[in-house]
Amino acid sequence: MIKNQPVMRFTCPMPQTDFDTITIGHGSGGKLTRQLLESMVFPLLNNEWLAGQGDGAVLELRGKMAFSTDSFVVSPVFFPGGNIGDLAINGTVNDLAMCGAEPDYISLSFILEEGLPITEFWEILLSIRNACDAAGVRVITGDTKVVERGKGDKIFINTTGIGRVHPGAKLGEAMVRPGDKVIVSGPLARHGIAIMSIRKGLEFETQILSDTRPLHDICRLLLYTYGAGIRMFRDPTRGGVATVLHEIADKARLGIDLDEKNIPVEEQVAGACEMLGLDPMYVANEGLFIAIVDGGLAGDILTELHRWPNGGQAAILGTVTENHPGMVVLNSAIGGRRVLPLITGEQLPRIC
Amino acid sequence: MKHLTEYRDADLVENLLHQLKKVTTKPWNIMEVCGGQTHGLVKHGILEMLPEGITMIHGPGCPVCVTPVSHIDQAIELALEKDVILCSYGDMLRVPGSRMSLLQARAKGADIRIMYSPLEAVHIARENPDRQVVFFAVGFETTAPANALSVVQAEKAGLKNYAILSAHVLVPPAIEAIMLDKETRVHGFLAAGHVCTVMGLSEYYPLVATYKIPVVVTGFEPVDLLEGILMVVKQLEKGEHRLENQYKRVVWPDGNKQAVALIHSVFENRDREWRGIGSIPMSGLFLRDEYRDYDAQFRFGPATATAVEQVECLSGDVMKGKIKPVECPHFGTTCTPEHPVGAPMVSSEGACAAYYNFSSQHRMQELK
Numbered sequence: 097m098i099k100n101q102p103v104m105r106f107t108c109p110m111p112q113t114d115f116d117t118i119t120i121g122h123g124s125g126g127k128l129t130r131q132l133l134e135s136m137v138f139p140l141l142n143n144e145w146l147a148g149q150g151d152g153a154v155l156e157l158r159g160k161m162a163f164s165t166d167s168f169v170v171s172p173v174f175f176p177g178g179n180i181g182d183l184a185i186n187g188t189v190n191d192l193a194m195c196g197a198e199p200d201y202i203s204l205s206f207i208l209e210e211g212l213p214i215t216e217f218w219e220i221l222l223s224i225r226n227a228c229d230a231a232g233v234r235v236i237t238g239d240t241k242v243v244e245r246g247k248g249d250k251i252f253i254n255t256t257g258i259g260r261v262h263p264g265a266k267l268g269e270a271m272v273r274p275g276d277k278v279i280v281s282g283p284l285a286r287h288g289i290a291i292m293s294i295r296k297g298l299e300f301e302t303q304i305l306s307d308t309r310p311l312h313d314i315c316r317l318l319l320y321t322y323g324a325g326i327r328m329f330r331d332p333t334r335g336g337v338a339t340v341l342h343e344i345a346d347k348a349r350l351g352i353d354l355d356e357k358n359i360p361v362e363e364q365v366a367g368a369c370e371m372l373g374l375d376p377m378y379v380a381n382e383g384l385f386i387a388i389v390d391g392g393l394a395g396d397i398l399t400e401l402h403r404w405p406n407g408g409q410a411a412i413l414g415t416v417t418e419n420h421p422g423m424v425v426l427n428s429a430i431g432g433r434r435v436l437p438l439i440t441g442e443q444l445p446r447i448c
Numbered sequence: 449m450k451h452l453t454e455y456r457d458a459d460l461v462e463n464l465l466h467q468l469k470k471v472t473t474k475p476w477n478i479m480e481v482c483g484g485q486t487h488g489l490v491k492h493g494i495l496e497m498l499p500e501g502i503t504m505i506h507g508p509g510c511p512v513c514v515t516p517v518s519h520i521d522q523a524i525e526l527a528l529e530k531d532v533i534l535c536s537y538g539d540m541l542r543v544p545g546s547r548m549s550l551l552q553a554r555a556k557g558a559d560i561r562i563m564y565s566p567l568e569a570v571h572i573a574r575e576n577p578d579r580q581v582v583f584f585a586v587g588f589e590t591t592a593p594a595n596a597l598s599v600v601q602a603e604k605a606g607l608k609n610y611a612i613l614s615a616h617v618l619v620p621p622a623i624e625a626i627m628l629d630k631e632t633r634v635h636g637f638l639a640a641g642h643v644c645t646v647m648g649l650s651e652y653y654p655l656v657a658t659y660k661i662p663v664v665v666t667g668f669e670p671v672d673l674l675e676g677i678l679m680v681v682k683q684l685e686k687g688e689h690r691l692e693n694q695y696k697r698v699v700w701p702d703g704n705k706q707a708v709a710l711i712h713s714v715f716e717n718r719d720r721e722w723r724g725i726g727s728i729p730m731s732g733l734f735l736r737d738e739y740r741d742y743d744a745q746f747r748f749g750p751a752t753a754t755a756v757e758q759v760e761c762l763s764g765d766v767m768k769g770k771i772k773p774v775e776c777p778h779f780g781t782t783c784t785p786e787h788p789v790g791a792p793m794v795s796s797e798g799a800c801a802a803y804y805n806f807s808s809q810h811r812m813q814e815l816k
Contacts, residue, residue, distance in 0.1 A: 296564060357458075366452075370452065372564070373538070426493075427493075428491075428492045428493040429456050429458060429492075430456055430457070430458050430461040430492055430493070430494075430497075430670045431458050431461060431462065431493075431497065432492050432493015432494055432496060432497050432670075433493045433496060434490065434491065434492075434493040434496075434806040435805070435806055436806075437804075437805035437806060439785075439805075440542070440785045440786050441542070441551075444538035444539045444541055444542060444562070444796075
């Protein structure tokens with residue numbers, strides 16, 4: 097079962113505009129820019145900071161904060177299960193969540209390509225609004241630039257977020273101990289395969305949807321309940337689970353032993369990976385996290401995750417070990433043992 | 449997953465290993481010809497599970513690894529200097545040519561696109577009538593039918609802007625070349641299952657008879673591979689040499705007759721240069737004269753610069769089974785997937801890359 101959509105979704109008919117595509121003038125800072133913002137952006141995202149329309153937002157912050165930025169250039173812009181809009185909000189929300197933080201404020205910068213249909217821009221804005229609502233985060237500052245046709249790819253988005261760090265969060269590779277368990281919050285590789293399937297025009301019996309979703313709620317719950325039992329979080333986006341585990345093993349100067357038979361991959365996704373010659377361990381995810389947790393608490397944490405609506409397939413992937421520091425070793429499903437390598441660049445599909 | 453999990457069954461694997469241990473009384477060297485099989489053996493950790501005495505030798509069946517440098521240089525030249533849209537299978541992109549790889553050429557502005565099928569390239573040719581489109585037709589008998597079909601389709605559609613750069617190679621002449629090599633240590637072969645799905649079994653009977661060597665047509669999953677190895681060892685232990693088919697669920701004795709007919713109507717066999725190995729008689733597929741207009745070599749002329757293979761690379765010795773990847777002095781030192789000296793370090797089907805990435809013997813040794 098694939099659950100991905102927020103229960104409540106804000107919908108709104110597109111406002112009347114004098115233009116049907118983005119033109120260079122929309123990035124001029126002049127009248128057209130203002131029209132674009134006032135007719136489309138502000139009505140959807142409005143709050144006291146945006147209403148001020150100053151050069152920036154003034155905030156009063158107290159305590160330990162997390163701060164993170166990310167740029168989104170996904171192609172195609174619309175994909176099964178989401179679009180670049182919710183991806184851009186969820187991406188930064190999740191980066192904050194991985195730091196143990198509650199996302200509060202976010203900045204939103206667009207680089208639009210001349211010729212982007214306004215209807216598409218509106219759909220992306222609606223997704224942004226819905227993702228902000230779902231994550232409880234407010235867009236408090238932003239920017240819009242337009243580049244000539246051919247100099248961009250419809251739309252690029254940068255988001256930067258600030259969030260309060262949970263008082264019980266003591267996260268990082270330095271906290272990882274031998275005997276800790278590696279937990280994954282759900283099935284692997286959905287986002288990457290959803291994107292590949294449309295790029296390659298592949299059709300499956302049921303559509304594979306991207307897993308883009310906010311993760312701050314579940315991370316907060318785990319931190320609240322298990323405190324220092326949670327050693328660290330990471331979201332395995334580009335490079336997938338294997339790449340993140342490599343980084344953890346490397347920085348913690350410890351080894352990781354994985355059991356291949358515990359790795360959750362949905363049948364459709366596994367089939368697509370076989371066909372495309374890709375290893376799901378290296379394929380991107382957008383709504384997944386890896387938690388390294390106290391070995392003694394791993395069972396309870398897994399039960400907790402199974403109660404989360406998106407965590408039905410959460411699993412314990414393996415164990416942190418003093419043996420083979422810096423290396424991730426996989427016990428294959430048939431009882432073999434091999435090193436899980438760090439790949440050089442993008443995964444290239446095999447010939448046969 | 450159906451048709452997959454049952455061939456990755458731990459109990460079946462254990463049972464096969466047990467049988468293998470029981471029947472093996474002498475050391476045997478078995479070559480898996482196909483790079484896909486090498487990948488499977490290493491990825492599932494099978495090499496470490498085999499009984500002592502069974503040595504797998506990783507053959508030349510990695511199409512990326514044996515494509516001559518001159519072809520890669522030519523593909524790059526077409527894309528960089530002749531404004532051609534060059535279409536290629538993915539794992540060809542990182543293989544070093546004499547000056548650069550296709551991936552590096554793409555970064556320099558060449559229009560190089562990754563395809564899963566040459567028919568996508570025909571589509572691109574149709575959509576871009578003012579551009580020349582070349583498909584880099586690499587591979588063994590498995591990819592040959594689709595590549596042949598692309599030429600037939602282009603002809604039917606009257607496309608004047610589609611051509612293929614054929615670097616096709618064939619398995620049986622390679623097996624023959626290995627057997628003719630006086631230093632060969634191979635006692636038996638696992639033949640490539642999917643090649644035989646296309647071609648059938650008939651080409652392998654003369655090899656078995658002439659060289660008195662067991663050949664077992666084998667699949668790619670752990671259970672397939674172990675069963676294939678067991679079948680070879682059983683023959684060897686009894687002093688027999690027969691052609692057997694382990695991969696019966698996919699390989700029919702006659703192969704795919706339509707596909708074979710298509711290959712023969714478009715291609716003909718000629719001597720072909722193999723990277724790292726040298727020329728093997730009648731081991732390549734070249735476009736027939738009737739289809740000369742679709743041959744990139746004919747349309748654009750031969751490559752201007754003739755490339756020289758880096759002599760340090762011992763890929764030939766690795767692919768002939770004379771040395772293990774780890775026995776090459778460059779392995780893991782001057783030659784890594786990031787800075788490959790030769791092609792087998794690039795493709796995931798290349799023996800060196802498989803060893804470097806997953807293995808096993810050189811890295812797991814440190815773990816023990």
